[in-house]
Amino acid sequence: AQKVTQAQTEISVVEKEDVTLDCVYETRDTTYYLFWYKQPPSGELVFLIRRNSFDEQNEISGRYSWNFQKSTSSFNFTITASQVVDSAVYFCALSNYGGSQGNLIFGKGTKLSVKP
Amino acid sequence: KAGVTQTPRYLIKTRGQQVTLSCSPISGHRSVSWYQQTPGQGLQFLFEYFSETQRNKGNFPGRFSGRQFSNSRSEMNVSTLELGDSALYLCASSFGGLATNEKLFFGSGTQLSVL
Numbered sequence: 001a002q003k004v005t006q007a008q009t010e011i012s013v014v015e016k017e018d019v020t021l022d023c024v025y026e027t028r029d030t031t032y033y034l035f036w037y038k039q040p041p042s043g044e045l046v047f048l049i050r051r052n053s054f055d056e057q058n059e060i061s062g063r064y065s066w067n068f069q070k071s072t073s074s075f076n077f078t079i080t081a082s083q084v085v086d087s088a089v090y091f092c093a094l095s096n097y098g099g100s101q102g103n104l105i106f107g108k109g110t111k112l113s114v115k116p
Numbered sequence: 117k118a119g120v121t122q123t124p125r126y127l128i129k130t131r132g133q134q135v136t137l138s139c140s141p142i143s144g145h146r147s148v149s150w151y152q153q154t155p156g157q158g159l160q161f162l163f164e165y166f167s168e169t170q171r172n173k174g175n176f177p178g179r180f181s182g183r184q185f186s187n188s189r190s191e192m193n194v195s196t197l198e199l200g201d202s203a204l205y206l207c208a209s210s211f212g213g214l215a216t217n218e219k220l221f222f223g224s225g226t227q228l229s230v231l
Contacts, residue, residue: 042224
């Protein structure tokens with residue numbers, strides 16, 4: 001069975017603080033993809049990053065960074081020097097499609113509130 | 117390039133009615149997938165259409181159905197509405213579809229309230 005767990009339901013920080021959003025996944029597949037999406041109040045999910053199971057290299061993009069560790073089945077997301085515009089719900093997702101069969105599973109999301 | 121467009125933005129229906137939601141994908145995208153988002157269950161996959169054919173289906177009852185037209189626009193229909201169908205319904209488009217594990221482009225959703 002596949003599962004994505006985002007244990008943090010809500011996080012509140014003050015602007016300029018660093019914040020890490022946790023994501024733990026379960027899958028028996030050796031090939032899979034992990035995603036992070038951001039959902040601002042307007043409703044649409046916005047793609048942030050995709051990682052495949054063979055690429056454990058961590059990534060930094062501006063104030064965002066991602067830490068992928070297969071040994072702990074985690075794909076955590078850190079925002080450095082948070083800003084009010086970072087306030088949103090963040091979703092971690094697991095996709096394991098091979099050919100036409102597979103699943104796309106989302107975590108329940110973490111609501112991040114950044115206060116000025 | 118226009119994004120994914122969902123109409124209407126809000127809908128209020130009563131139990132037993134049926135509803136049709138529309139999704140226009142990004143130009144050139146052949147896949148449209150639909151999701152139900154509720155506070156309790158989170159984001160759940162409903163189904164995917166690719167080149168007018170349903171390619172994948174989630175674990176939802178037959179009251180939830182969809183179709184895709186030759187211009188890749190998709191509609192989702194829910195018949196015999198129940199209170200529990202109240203949710204934000206999101207659609208997403210992509211070029212190759214879920215089978216390629218590629219990133220998805222989402223619309224802003226249709227907020228359905230069933231009274």
